[in-house]
Amino acid sequence: MLTTNMISTVGLTKKYNNFVSVNGINIHIRRGTIYxxxxxNGAGKSTTMKMLLGMAKPTSGKFHVNGKVMPEDRIEILKNIGSFIESPAYYPNLTGRENLEIIRKILNLKKEDVDDALELVGLSEFGDRLVRKYSLGMKQRLGLAGALIGRPPILILDEPTNGLDPAGIHEIRNLIKELPKMYNCTIMISSHMLSEIELMADDIGILNHGTLLFEGSMDDLRAEAKVQGYNDNNLEDMFLSMIEADNKQRKQRAVI
Known part of the structure; x- marks a missing residue:
């Protein structure tokens, strides 16, 4: 039976000795949406994504992905996720196509999936060029192609437009925005480019010092901003106001 949420967490926590990186968060990513x-920096976003990908073990809490439970269903979960985390590394002396071929063989996908991924990110004409000759932006596109190969139902993307020029950012943003319509995937995306997130995302989650301050739609966020007296002109203003208020409260509690 399909659930409304493709990804949900319950009390997800990650500690490193006495440092709490992620503090009991409950997130809900709706099926077929962009979150x-x-x-x-340092809020715990990448750590959360790594836990969802099985790259970091939660200290406590649990999460479900497409009705499956981690870690019991780890292999089944990871088969359905494409990811782009912290500028993926590739073999510089192989071509873009050859790098994707390695991923294809590991995942036991069809040969045509490589061409499909290259086309999706606009690298078809550069697929046979050595990766060491790629620009930073082209490497970012190749990383995104690696996440998209085989068109997985879930994509977890960390700063996918980093290094792209304005035209490239526009192109990748439009691609990401269209993906759920193209093949009904669900996307979790992290980025410091808040104006881009505002144009793409259906729902927003805001994390600070490992704590989830807000989760909901842009309309929900605007309503919350008005209640709190924040500037609600755009996502960046609302985000900064919320983070500033939380940091101020933390300092006050520390003094007490």
Missing amino acids: GFLGP
Whole structure:
């Protein structure tokens, strides 16, 4: 039976000795939507994504992906996720196509899936060029192609437009925005480019110091901003106001 949420977490926590990186968060990513996962550097975004990908073990809490439970259904879960985390590494002396061929063989996908992924990210004419000759933006596109190969139902993307020029950002943003319509995938995306997230995301999650401050639609966020007296002109203003208010409260509690 399909659930409304493709990904949901319950009390998800990650500690490193006495440091709490992720503090008991409950997130809900609706099936077929784009979820913008936001927070300052060090907020715990990448750690959360790594836990969802089985790259980091939660200290406590649990999560479900497409009705499956981690870690019991780890292999089944990971088969259905394409990811782009922290500028993926590729073999520089192989071509873009050859790098994707390695991923294809590991995942036991069809040969035509490589061409499909290259076309999706606009690298078809550069697929046979050595990766060491790629620009930073082209490497970002190749990383996204690696996540998209085989068109997985879930995509977890961390800063996918980093290094792209304005035209490239526009192109990748439009691609990401269209993906759920193209093949009904669900996307979790983290980015510091809040104006881009505002144009893409159906729902927003805001993390600060490992704590989830807000989760909901842009309309929900605007309503919350008005209640709190924040500037609600755009996502960046609302985000900064929410983070600033939380940091101020934390300092006040520390003094007490």
